[in-house]
Amino acid sequence: MLVVPAVLFTFYAFIYQKQEAKHLAFAIWDDDQSAISRQLTFLLEQKESLNITRRVYSEEEVKRLINEGKILGAVHFPANLQKNIYSRHPSTVTLYTNAASLVPAKMIYKAVAEVIITGSTGVVLQKLVKTGMKADQAMALANPIKLNAYQLYNATYNYQEYLVPGLITVSMQMILIISCMLALNYEWKTETMEELYHCSNGSVINVIVGKTIAHLVVSWINFILIAFVVFPYFDIGVPSATGKFFVIYTFLSLACIGIGMFISALFKDVMLSGDVALFYTSPAFVFSGFTFPRWAMPWYDQYYALIMPYTAFLDGFFKLYYMNLPLKYAQGDLIKLLIFCAVMFPTAILLFRRQFNLVFDEKKEAKLID
Template structure:
């Protein structure tokens, strides 16, 4: 273990991957989403009615935090051109006779344009504009009823007999920094730990230090466990960096979840180190195992279900997600960190991570012992 510690701090392959790149990436991820919310998205207005109703609705939308009217247009072609140039994310069209149709109890159609190529801004614009238009439509009906002599309370009940109240839990403000930064940081941790771990054994052959290692011990179990402990200690240093430096800097810290977070993080670290050591024990080809590790870890964020539910993926994608430790870590992390649930709620995820650990380390020991025996036999001969 002590020897591995010295190697981690002296070999660039290790300390760059484990100690130099992660802090930079962690701070960079948080910096991307420092505004926390996507507000004041640029929009265009196409007002053919030029009435008090259309102006009122425009003003109401302008006061919505997601919308900012930056362009006035007069045709569909202009809307498409501005979207193609990236100057607007959406537009609203008020047709002719909007106000007169409303007064005559005729239906009028307001058109909302959104750019589906930018999915999140499109949804936010829809959310902001829909709230205003629905309220505006209800206000027109309510005003008519009151003018006809109906009491305000009765008119309000008639116009909106069922009222919807929404409650958003765990990230009620839709804070991008709170949502994305922890997920990106933890997936980055998985990549760093696995990529470093695949170098643990075969670097001994690459750097011709295997004889030095075997002078300490010829037992693969001692070698694997010692190296594992050294890398686990590094992972704990990274945990301290994340939980007590990066998260507080971006106001993401939740001290009440620290122990549970640490526990499931440690299990993920062991699972990642186990996978890396197993790959390292399988092949001495450094380039090959590094490519495999990168191929294996790179899509983790996409397949984990963080941005798209896994149950909606094809079965083979779900299978791929299941063989990545990050997937199960993330499920537990959401329960323990975001929802602040007791540790018992993450039992299924803990068991799955333990399976990774229970399979990869014994296989690594068996495979590497075979290599040691072969190496000693060849050298004695």
């Protein structure tokens, strides 16, 4: 609870230190060798996401270099590209990408598509101007519809800004549940259950509340580490949303502690409870919808996602932290986390009371024997 989070959070943040995928190795295959193909190549060189490292001369060479990991994509300008354009015949430019690297492939496509669209518009514009048309009229014909794109909440597609908070918070769910699944049953392993019985005056509620407060305080210490050390150091997040982040983080912590207490009360065997906790928490990041929308998953996976508190937390976290919306927008997500608490804590109390009663019965039996 104290050592692992500090190491893990820093490790995650350093993975994405470069923040954006830039200077992706790229190749040019130019069979036209014309003024237009050279101009398009020049425009591609100006793209920050691309790094033109090679000239290639066949499709086999493109595939070989991609398979060897030396390039992530290539573009082919066909022979007679300029001639076809000037004679008003369509011409096809081919883009090769390594779709096994999904994100780089999409970034390469985006960069090349922008250049080809710009180049195509420029060619049409030149032809219209040469006919004697005014520049503004020619632009209206060559590019009749303008697109204004606004990227909200992560305008630069910053991986560190986007992924690190998600990885850190899902790690906190796992750490809290795994640590809390030892909160009760570990007393049997260390043979301190009778001592716990005396310390709590035989009250199960005192045990659950006391251990919950202890874990929650340590969870808040980790929040301080996240919000006031890791995020500021790596320039992550929205400082003005820290208060709302704390609210939903506390709800997540309580839900995870409740689940951990439930597992700990349900299984007396420490190894078995550890296996259950790992099985339950491991797929949280995948099923939460952080990297793939939940609505696109099979219906049974969507239901499985709902039984993990991180799913509700993530929905609220996006609204409160990334979008910096008022708390009322995450009201439904906070209620879902409260439901976890309302179900898990009372259930843990009922299950653990049986174990406490066993201690009391053993003590009573021992007195009778005496």
